[in-house]
Amino acid sequence: MAADPPRVCVLRPSVRRDPAGAAGRYAIVRERVGELLGAVSEAVVGAPVVRAYGVAERTGRRIDWTIDRYRSAQIEAQRVVAGVFSLSELVAALATAAVVTVGVALGVAGSLSTGRLIAFLFLMTLFVMPIQSMTEVLNDAANALAGLRRVLDVLDLPTDVRDPALGRTVGRLPAPRAGGAAGHGTAGHGTAGHGGAGHGGPAVVAAGRDLPAGPLGVRFDGVGFAYPEGPPVLLDVDLEIAPRTRVAVVGETGSGKTTLAKLLTRLMDPTTGTVRIGGVPLSEVRFASLRGRVLLVPQDGFLFDLTIADNVRYGRPGADDMAVHAAFAALGLADWLAGLPAGLATRVGESGSRLSAGERQLVALARARLxxxxxxxxxxxxxxxxxxxxxxxxxxxxxxxxxxxxVTIAHRLSTAEAAQDVVVVDAGRIVQWGHHRALVAVPGVYRRMHQSWAVGVGTVAVGSGAGMAGPGEGAACSATPALTTDARPAPPTRTSRMKP
Structure with a gap:
């Protein structure tokens, strides 16, 4: 008969949070510590802003305020501890006094010898000492419970997205029949694991798919998204991007451009609808396949406190220095790399603080290239x-x-000029979709945005015909003609298939 597999039991503290007790007081202390660390961290990280606006005194007052709150919470917690400790000492003293009083009385009457009295006092001391130590143990336990409760609160937060490779629960396995060999039936050899049927536990089956080989296309089918307790950010988005297509997504601030990027890389799941990559619903793609085939280069270009080579190797762990250098050379950044003090061995500092914002993005692009x-x-x-x-x-x-x-989330319309297709997002909806030259030729959100941008950078919108030029507009080229690399004929303007 197969041996039962070991079972693991995780115990959670069930002590209720009593604000008047030691555990409740220490829970408040932990919260005050978080406030204090947050205030100090913000002051350190935001030191340039504090100095620039001359608000050092105000920032100092905020830190002092959090310190006072922490001190008050700590004092309240220690009052409870001091009361319990004093009570235990009083009980020990009263017990000892009672033994001495009774022993002396019995000794005077001749019923108790001096040796026996001393023995009773020694035994009383052995009995009282654990009680006195217990107060200290309870104090440490209350402190530890408060910290453990905060950790468990974080662990209990639901995940935004779940890796399909972790499997999914499809019910519970049946209990074994009397006299049967648990774990050797058909269910015992399924994906739930050998012997799983013998315990009537949850049946977990492997799930998830890999992205298909070759170029990947993208499709949004009726996608909507809203943050918890917030208004909708995206509404009924229908979009299809063919493989090997360069697409720029433009729109005003808050229109939902960055949300599209997060849904595309499954940093979040849509509230409604489905996102497909290579024809596979994104919610079914294993993270190992998704992260290896789909890459997001964020706007901030975060770097770790390592060398430039080590940061770039995050794109492909195990790559040698020659491969890292080739990534910079392919991007035309070999001369910039050669100008650094130690080349690839240059340390970037905490969060890349030793490099400028632009230089951090250069490293992030090289990481994406690798x-x-x-x-x-x-x-x-x-x-x-x-x-x-x-x-x-x-x-x-x-x-x-x-x-x-x-797919480029474009904040500058020069990026849209270089793209093969432009997707225009407005108030969470895709309102236009087409080539740059076709979009500026018709009235709409993109043409208005491009005209405003052109005035700001000292250029005039380029149209595909004389009819698109408004009052005061001429047929001139952009100030950054090198960025407009797509010289194919402008296709007709398309709109999304979303409902109005």
Missing amino acids: ADPDLLVLDEATSAVDPETEVRLAAALAELTRDRTS
Whole structure:
């Protein structure tokens, strides 16, 4: 008969939080510690802002306020501890006094010898000492319980997205028949694990799929999204992106552009509808396959406190220095890398603090180049780069996005000019979709945005015909013509298939 597999039991503290007890007081202390660390951390990280606006005194008062709250909470907790400790000492003293009083009385009457009295006092001391130590143990236990409760509160938070590779529960396995060999039936050899049927536990089956080989296309089917207790961010989005297409997503601030990028990389799941990559619903794709084939380059370009080479290797662990250097060279950044004090061995500091914002994005782009994804999502990776570097990066980004599907969340319309297709998002809906030259030729959100941008950078919108020019508009080229690399004829303007 097969041996039963070991069972693991996780115990949670069931002590209720009594504000008047030691556990409740220490829970408040933990909360005050969090407030204090948060205030100090914000003051350190935001030191440039504090100095720039001359609010050092105000920031100091906020830190002092959190320190006072922490001190008050600690004092209240220690009052409870001191009361319990004093009570235990009083009980021990009264017990000892009672033994001495009774012993002396019995000794005077001749019923108790001096030796026996001393023995009773010694035994009383052995009995009282654990009680006195118990108060200290209870104090430490209350402190530990308060910390454990906060940790469990974090662990109990539901996950935003779940890896399908972890399996899913499909009910409970049947209990074994009397006299049967548990774990050797058909269910015992299923995905629930050998012997699982013998315990009538939950049946967990393997799930998840891998993305298909080759170029990847993207499809949004009736996708909607809203943050918890917030208004809808995306509404009934229908969008299809063909493989090997360079797409720019534009829209005003708060229109839902970045949310599209997060849904596309499954940092979040849509509230309604389905996102498909390569024809596979994104909720069914294993994280191992998704993270290896789809890559997001965020706007901030976060770096770890390592060397440049080690940061770039996050794109492909195990890559040697030659592969890392080749990634920079492919982006046309070899001269910038050579100008660094130690080249690839240059340390970037905490969060990349030793590099400028633009330089951090250069490293992030090299990391994406080394990862070589099939679907690349860029949250305006050139937004913090100076104009000269942006022009130099134009050819590098064209090389990076060649022969692969790319979606760029564009905050600058020069990025949209270089894309094959432009998706215009307005108030959570896709209102226009087409080529840049076709979109500026018709009235709409994109044309209005492009005209405003052109005035700001000293350029005039380029139309596909004389009819698109309004009052005061001429037929001139953009100030950054090098970025407009798509010279194919402008296709007709398309709109999304969403409901109005």
